[in-house]
Each structure stands twice: as structure tokens, then as C-alpha cells.
Amino acid sequence: MNHDPNCIFCKIVEGKIPSRKVYEDDEIFAFHDINPWAPVHFLVIPKEHITSIAHLEDRHAALMGRIMLLIPKLAAQEGCNPYPEGGFRIVSNTGAEGGQEVQHLHIHVMGGARPWKRG
Ligand code: AMP
Numbered sequence: 753m754n755h756d757p758n759c760i761f762c763k764i765v766e767g768k769i770p771s772r773k774v775y776e777d778d779e780i781f782a783f784h785d786i787n788p789w790a791p792v793h794f795l796v797i798p799k800e801h802i803t804s805i806a807h808l809e810d811r812h813a814a815l816m817g818r819i820m821l822l823i824p825k826l827a828a829q830e831g832c833n834p835y836p837e838g839g840f841r842i843v844s845n846t847g848a849e850g851g852q853e854v855q856h857l858h859i860h861v862m863g864g865a866r867p868w869k870r871g
């Protein structure tokens with residue numbers, strides 16, 4: 753599995769940097785964002801160091817499918833209200849013009865009662 757020793761999210765996966773864990777399995781890790789925009793705001797990442805959505809390869813299709821199926825379950829678990837009155841937002845900033853700050857693929861999941869701090 754690809755790993756970048758200088759990557760902050762790889763360090764979170766390894767437990768070298770503490771995080772508030774939401775979910776973990778052999779391929780996927782999820783944790784609360786340190787600077788939440790919304791009442792619920794967590795990040796879902798592959799444990800493999802994939803730089804961004806723009807770096808996905810065909811071999812990642814099942815992994816990304818699993819992440820997408822997991823998101824609504826974790827959103828409900830973390831307190832997002834049900835669709836359609838509730839719901840959530842998913843965002844994956846990609847590259848400089850996409851506003852990506854951490855170069856390890858991550859999907860923001862945001863939800864909860866409005867107003868939000870941002871967005
Ligand atoms: P971006 O790359 O622009 O999608 O943003 C990276 C996100 O990671 C931001 O929302 C940060 O608040 C979040 N973040 C950065 N460092 C940590 C950390 N140590 N624990 C949890 N979230 C973090």
C-alpha cells in the first residue's frame with residue numbers, strides 16, 4: 753500500500769498524529785475535521801496514500817465505491833438528519849485551483865442544522 757512518511761493524513765492513519773476517529777477498516781479511515789465548518793464535519797480517506805481524486809487509477813474503483821456507500825451510513829451515525837430535510841454535503845478539493853491543502857485524497861462530509869460556519 754502506498755504510504756508517504758511526510759503526509760499528515762498518512763500519520764493520522766498510523767496513529768502518529770491523534771485524531772477523533774469516526775470509522776476504520778482495512779482500507780478506509782474517517783475522522784473529525786479539526787476545523788469544522790458545520791455541526792457535523794468529518795473526513796473520509798483511503799488508508800493508501802493517493803494524492804487526490806485526479807490520481808485515481810482503475811484499481812481504485814472498488815475502494816471508491818466502498819467509500820461512497822459508507823458516507824451516508826457514517827453521516828447518519830454522526831448526527832446528520834435524514835434526507836430530504838436533513839442530508840449532507842460531500843466535497844473533495846483537488847489541486848491548487850480546487851483549494852486542496854492536504855495532498856492525500858479526502859472527502860469532506862458536512863451536515864447538521866443550519867446556519868453553518870461556512871458554506
Ligand atoms: P483541503 O485539503 O482544503 O480539503 O483541507 C484539508 C482539511 O483537513 C481542512 O478542512 C483541515 O481543517 C483538515 N485538517 C488538517 N489537519 C487536520 C488534522 N490534524 N486533523 C483533522 N483535520 C485536519
Ligand code: ZN
Pocket residue numbers: 755756759760761762763800801802855856
Ligand atoms: Zn498520505
